[in-house]
Amino acid sequence: MRNRIALSVLILLAGWASDAVAAEPVLKVGTAGDYKPLTWQDPLTGTYEGRAIDLISTFAKDKGYRIQFVKTTWPDLMKDLTDGDFQVAVGGISSTPGRAEKALMSQPVARTGKVALVRCGEQGDYESLKEIDQPSVRVVENRGGTNEKFALARLKHAILIIVPNNQMPFDYLKRDKADVMFTDSIEAVYLEDQNSGLCAVFPDKPYTHSDKVFLFAKDETALQQEFNGWLAHRK
Template sequence: MTFTRRLATFAMASAAALAMTLPATAQQTRQGLSSDSVIETIKENGVIKIGLSIFRPWSMRNLDGDLVGFELDVGRELAKDMGVEVEFVPTSWDGIIPALVSGKFDVIISGMSITPQRNLTVAFSDPYAYSGMTILANRAMTEGFTLEDYNSPDVTFAARRGATPVAVIQSMFPEAQLLMFDEDGASTQEVLNGNAHATMASEPTPSEEARRYSDTLYVPFDETFQAGGEAFAFRKGDPDAENYFNNWIGVKTRTGWLKERHDYWFRGDDWKDDVAE
């Protein structure tokens, strides 16, 4: 056998071996990606753990102490469609992303808006809800203010620590003072007590508080700010989870389920008598 024929025979054998190896390698890769997916972990454990932070009407407690709200409806529907149980893990807002990354729960479903800064640490699904923020102000302290008047060292804002309004306030009103609290309710209370001129929050909270305390509070501008999408947040490097969550949100959007649930909690009053203040 000449050297050329031997070389050709070796090349053909190598090609055949490579052809046999490629399918096995591809299958191993698929299996590896699947085993690393939080979706597979959820299916294996039979439960999805959802991190959330308490704020109306996304998530709150009713008079019996049970968790209710838009996020609870979303989480329970997601679990039902996955054929698993659901466990909600209430977590402070400023610690919710670190808790996700450390594995304390599988996904955040808590009205979290998509931002580039958060995207450096976590991955996001497609939006499942859209909302905007409005200013809620103390009437006596701000009557006659223009939007520009709020950007002053003499003006104090209050906001929930780590939440999107903090960044919006700092961006829109960099000259103003900012007090931060762990709960939305504390921020509103500061404005109600006259310790802060205003706060910002996602609707419908500002409009609800303005109706509730109409003598003291009001929404000074018929305008929403930084309207954007809220999405599921999950650990990075999980294309299987991204695919499943996006497909689920797409189905629930097309069928109108998400809109119906969102309208119930954000536009209706039927639930309010059953919820603790």
């Protein structure tokens, strides 16, 4: 009899737990998962990690959301957001006028700027745009982000190589298939600190200054305001 009562209690508790999980509103979060140290998808487990992931996860926990991460890419990020694949996009996203037209932006979550990333020991060869923008210099960038836009806008003579994702440029540099990558100082400094063999050139003097933000779908005004209010109280 006691066993039956205990079993009944366990079943009821399990039911209540399931109802509680089901009652949590789902927060769909899009991220490319290829931008250390802000967002990274573990290739073995499929789980996400990084500073941006930690921030949105803490927000979700504090506000009672259950996160569902959605994989996206830099070329498709804005389309996926406007198509409703997710409510918010996070992880290394720069604030730009074009993005502001199509989405709602959070308050800045980080500040950074474009710098040159090269093989360690070669920083002295690429200390200025003039030295980089030479016919013999190979510059590699990932397609679809602000790195590519910066290179296209600033380079007239260098060889520009565009690759599909944000990890391939590092391999190109290490294998001497390219000489320079323009990326954000936050990523360049992280790679240098990880003893990757790649080093930032003047990371404290970037060519540009930009804010990293989270992007919310246009119809997610309440969510944007909730996040901004929460973020303001953390600072």
